[in-house]
Amino acid sequence: MINICKLAVHNDFHDSHGIFSLFDGLEVPDLDETLEISESLEEEEEEETHAISNEKPTTNGTSKTNGVPAAATPAVGTTQPEVAN
Amino acid sequence: MNLAQATRMILEGLDLIPSVGVVTPSLPWRQSLGLNRKEENVRPIFWKNRNKSYVQRTQEWDEFPNGRWGDSRSPAYGELDAYGIGLRGTNEQNIKLWGHPKAVRDISNLFVRYVTGQLNSLPWSDQPITVEVDSIKEQLIELNKRGFLTINSQPAVNGVKSTHKVFGWGPKNGYVYQKAYLELLIHPELLSELITRIERNPDLTYYSVDEKGNLKTNSGDGGPNAVTWGVYPGKEIVQPTVVESISFLAWKDEAYRLGKDWASCYAAASPSRHLIKSVMESWYLVNIGKLSSLYIRFRPLD
Numbered sequence: 001m002i003n004i005c006k007l008a009v010h011n012d013f014h015d016s017h018g019i020f021s022l023f024d025g026l027e028v029p030d031l032d033e034t035l036e037i038s039e040s041l042e043e044e045e046e047e048e049t050h051a052i053s054n055e056k057p058t059t060n061g062t063s064k065t066n067g068v069p070a071a072a073t074p075a076v077g078t079t080q081p082e083v084a085n
Numbered sequence: 086m087n088l089a090q091a092t093r094m095i096l097e098g099l100d101l102i103p104s105v106g107v108v109t110p111s112l113p114w115r116q117s118l119g120l121n122r123k124e125e126n127v128r129p130i131f132w133k134n135r136n137k138s139y140v141q142r143t144q145e146w147d148e149f150p151n152g153r154w155g156d157s158r159s160p161a162y163g164e165l166d167a168y169g170i171g172l173r174g175t176n177e178q179n180i181k182l183w184g185h186p187k188a189v190r191d192i193s194n195l196f197v198r199y200v201t202g203q204l205n206s207l208p209w210s211d212q213p214i215t216v217e218v219d220s221i222k223e224q225l226i227e228l229n230k231r232g233f234l235t236i237n238s239q240p241a242v243n244g245v246k247s248t249h250k251v252f253g254w255g256p257k258n259g260y261v262y263q264k265a266y267l268e269l270l271i272h273p274e275l276l277s278e279l280i281t282r283i284e285r286n287p288d289l290t291y292y293s294v295d296e297k298g299n300l301k302t303n304s305g306d307g308g309p310n311a312v313t314w315g316v317y318p319g320k321e322i323v324q325p326t327v328v329e330s331i332s333f334l335a336w337k338d339e340a341y342r343l344g345k346d347w348a349s350c351y352a353a354a355s356p357s358r359h360l361i362k363s364v365m366e367s368w369y370l371v372n373i374g375k376l377s378s379l380y381i382r383f384r385p386l387d
Contacts, residue, residue: 018289020227020267021229022373026231026233027232028233030189031231032189033189034187056317
């Protein structure tokens with residue numbers, strides 16, 4: 001058998017770097033680019049993070065809260081009078 | 086003669102005491118001491134650097150893969166909310182460890198520091214890098230410098246002795262093998278080019294997934310594929326580490342969750358939080374295995 005055949009041994013186990021050549025010439029774009037956070041997003045997140053705000057809600061120049069005149073809104077701790085039908 | 090010392094002296098004199106040599110582990114991964122896991126001898130490679138998490142997420146299993154990985158539809162991994170699976174440490178500790186990344190370069194520098202041993206952990210690796218990757222360390226550093234964030238890897242090993250001090254495991258007089266394996270986070274713009282290159286080489290298999298679970302693979306049915314195996318006298322071939330699709334999807338949930346946990350360490354409006362979150366939401370988790378082969382071809386003489 002040895003006289004009539006030639007042995008060819010294939011062994012690529014030694015090629016432990018075969019995967020790395022896949023990345024030749026590739027690089028993640030904008031590696032050094034810092035993320036700009038828009039002010040609106042920042043403000044929005046501020047509100048999300050800090051639920052308690054000292055600012056009064058916008059009332060479009062009126063003194064109404066949810067459509068009810070300010071005078072009609074009962075003060076905290078008072079009882080709302082019953083409305084007669 | 087009842088004393089141990091006398092018996093020992095006789096055995097030593099007869100050269101019957103085994104020499105204290107390199108003690109290799111019985112498997113390539115650290116076995117759990119749980120009584121119900123005594124027979125366990127196959128695990129997916131994905132949790133190689135998060136051993137405890139794997140044990141935690143599989144603790145409800147009635148039986149563990151033994152001999153070979155069974156039906157891939159059967160494993161049901163535990164929830165990510167269980168204790169011990171999320172990111173370790175307090176926000177302050179993690180920020181101190183990993184700083185305030187503001188660009189992808191800052192994140193890739195953390196990976197480079199991890200691979201070079203200057204950093205002991207990353208969100209995806211509980212323990213320092215091992216000497217096992219020494220032979221591919223330069224390539225890993227180079228990849229990370231270019232923004233490919235390497236999470237897990239192993240070099241190819243061609244039949245080293247089972248007593249080898251780095252790669253050895255199992256009984257003595259055996260030989261162990263490994264496929265080259267690489268797992269990394271890939272920028273979305275580079276994914277299609279990478280997959281095109283992989284598919285040109287029939288020896289390469291890959292799995293790619295995004296945070297939402299969109300999976301791509303060239304591995305047919307995604308069944309188990311051994312990446313580590315050992316050959317021992319009088320035993321069947323042992324295949325203790327596999328790559329397999331269902332487990333990869335379970336690992337994917339954990340990997341993206343760990344990244345998001347890291348992002349949450351930073352203030353809501355901070356650049357670091359937004360950067361890490363955007364990486365987690367848009368980058369792909371990809372693993373690549375290289376099927377090495379050894380065969381002898383007979384050719385008639387000319």
